[in-house]
Amino acid sequence: MTVPLPTPPLWGLVFAISGGLLLWLVSLRRKDASIVDIFWGPGVAGVVDIAAIMAPAAGPRASTALLLVNIWAVRLAAHAAFGSVRALTRQDKPKEVFDSTQFVT
Numbered sequence: 001m002t003v004p005l006p007t008p009p010l011w012g013l014v015f016a017i018s019g020g021l022l023l024w025l026v027s028l029r030r031k032d033a034s035i036v037d038i039f040w041g042p043g044v045a046g047v048v049d050i051a052a053i054m055a056p057a058a059g060p061r062a063s064t065a066l067l068l069v070n071i072w073a074v075r076l077a078a079h080a081a082f083g084s085v086r087a088l089t090r091q092d093k094p095k096e097v098f099d100s101t102q103f104v105t
Contacts, residue, residue: 008054012047019043034080041076045069 006014019039027033048069052062 008051011054012050015046015050016043019046037080038077040080041073045073 020036020043023036023039027035048066052066
């Protein structure tokens with residue numbers, strides 16, 4: 001008797017949950033939840049890559065879509081990573097306090 005392999009969506013779900021859980025635990029240890037944001041793009045690309053590997057769709061359209069999803073994931077991760085680095089390194093000016101009396105005549 002052979003045991004059937006889980007379907008691609010199930011492997012994608014396992015990847016997304018385990019990656020998210022691992023990064024959440026790292027963020028708790030570092031006390032910085034912004035590192036989880038970096039995972040969104042690569043997490044989606046990982047699910048798509050797993051589906052493509054397990055149930056390959058032939059043809060140039062499938063390959064192009066897979067390439068575009070992975071390019072998007074790298075761009076999104078880089079944007080999230082470098083954006084959080086910029087936010088940590090710049091000197092923030094104090095925010096102005098909203099004065100509600102300025103609208104009263």
